[in-house]
Amino acid sequence: MSKNDPTIAADLRSWVETANAADSHFPIQNLPYGVFRPAAGAQPRVGVAIGDQILDLSYLERSGLLRTPAPLFAAASLNPFMARGPETWRSVRAQISSLLAAGTPTLRDDAAARAQALVPQSSATLLLPVEIPGYTDFYSSKEHATNVGALFRDPKNALLPNWLEIPIGYNGRASSVVVSGTPVHRPNGQIKLPGQERPVFSPCLKLDFELETGFFIGVPNGMAEPVACSDAESRIFGMVLLNDWSARDIQAWEYVPLGPFNAKGFATTISPWVVTMDALEPFRTRQPAQDPEPLPYLRHDGSHAFDIHLEVALRPQGRERAVTIARTNFKTMYWTMAQQLAHHTVSGCNTRVGDLMGSGTISGTDAGSYGSLLELTGNGKQPLDLGGTTRAFIEDGDEVTLTGWCQGDGYRVGFGECSGTILPALPTQG
Incomplete structure (x- = not known):
């Protein structure tokens, strides 16, 4: 357009x-x-x-x-x-x-x-606006990947060697994508507690949100028909806000060697309104410089980021008002949506109408712009002050709301809200 x-x-x-x-x-x-x-x-x-x-x-x-x-x-x-x-x-x-x-x-x-x-x-x-046949979640914020790497590995080598070469992603659960306003039960799972030889079965103790956006495939590709980076955006119908709820302690125990499973499969919340790429066109901007230069199939000329202001608010159980705990911008993402789709299909993987692709957690460079409690609290070591109460991770009854908009000249192109309230874990035989 x-x-x-x-x-x-x-x-x-x-x-x-x-x-x-x-x-x-x-x-x-x-x-x-x-x-x-x-x-x-x-x-x-x-x-x-x-x-x-x-x-x-x-x-x-x-x-x-x-x-x-x-x-x-x-x-x-x-x-x-x-x-x-x-x-x-x-x-x-x-x-x-x-x-x-x-x-x-x-x-x-x-x-x-x-x-x-x-x-x-x-x-x-x-x-839920779209029938979603498949869901893929990426890991495309350099700041987020660096913060997480510094928390759990050598801060001087926070990024793994492949991170600057490929848009890292994994296949998630489309079946548990829900629309904003749907309550989410705290997940149960295996947790390895410090100093314990074996895991225990327990409700998640470190429940987190992830501030993301997602995009929907409108024009699919067939098997063995890779999507060129230059053609990728023409296949995207539009974008939503996305909260990929995360059970940090369940994930810490299960993710080696194959990645997250139960820690991510219990719920992903999206906003109900799909903002089209045509509406976002005035807010197109340059993406961050990439070094080293990507391999040829991941290269594209021009501007492929979008200036979308994003916020996260947390309303503690029993409180009337939410507290804004993070502000950031989608334009900081290192890997673009076009590169994500090109990489996703380069092996010959097909996509279908309605497939959802998550951006991965979106974080900025300062503490107030981090897109998860894992980063905002240093893995729970520095709880957030919410005015009379604190949070290291999400507690039962808490409501998390994402919002975002593009600022035009006297008007906004917004996404509305993406909200969810955490309910207690369901009883189980364990």
């Missing part, structure tokens, strides 16, 4: 007045997609967030106000729409932008149609 595209013009305004507020996450320049129920018992359908409202795309499609190549939006996921590819994505986006623009009377002046087309976000139930 060109930065001159009218759907991302900074001066564009909507007749949905709440979308024009300077701090709204969902102005007309954004138009993120999600799946919702307008009321209890109603069928799921696809919508677009605009201000504090949801535009019901299934109604627009049914009424002939939105032209699509086939029925796409009376659906329980975005997958049918995503599978149509960039030409359809941009046609639909342009039509929605036009219908919501301040000067377009079609919906603006038709009270009956407006009443059908708009649903208050406050009265709707937001659902």
Whole structure:
């Protein structure tokens, strides 16, 4: 998409007045997609967030106000729409932008149609937006990898030899990806306590969040059809916030020799609104310099990072207010989304529509920008002061909320929130 595209013009305004507020996450320049129920018992359908409202795309499609190549939006996921590819994505986006623009009377002046087309976000139930066939989590923040390496290895050799050569990743559990607001039970598992010869079976004692983003595959590749780095971004439908909950003590015992398993498989939370790459285009920026120069299949010219401000807030059990504990930016990521997808497929691995790729924990260079409690508390040794209480790791009843936005000239392109509350571990026979 060109930065001159009218759907991302900074001066564009909507007749949905709440979308024009300077701090709204969902102005007309954004138009993120999600799946919702307008009321209890109603069928799921696809919508677009605009201000504090949801535009019901299934109604627009049914009424002939939105032209699509086939029925796409009376659906329980975005997958049918995503599978149509960039030409359809941009046609639909342009039509929605036009219908919501301040000067377009079609919906603006038709009270009956407006009443059908708009649903208050406050009265709707937001659902998992995508049917996710596969989930991969990367490890692409140099600052995070350095911090973790310094905690558990020689700080002078914090990065393993391969880290600067390849985007490190592992295949996670798509089955346990949940939408924001879904409570998460503390996991049980094996833990090796200091000084003990054998592990014990126990609820996790070091439960952590991981501040991440994720992207969804819209245009898949076949087996033995690697995706070129230069082509990778054209296959990405959009991005979400992602919290890859982590059981640090379970992981410490299980991850050698094959990596995380139970420590990561119990839950991953994503935000309900998928922000498209077209909406993010004005916020494209240069990625960090890479040294050594990557191998040829991982090289790409131009700017492939995105200026996305990110925050984490923790609300302790019993407290009314959350405390912001970290602020960072996605643009600091060493490995780009294009490089992640190119590396993922270079061996011949295929992807499918709806596959989710996590960025890995996003951390900055100073303590206030670290994307996990593992880093923020030095593996629990320096608990955070939350104003009358402290946290080394997450306790039962605590709520963690991620948020993020791109700052434009008088408007924001936001992701909304990605929240989860921790419930006690379930009883088990062990």
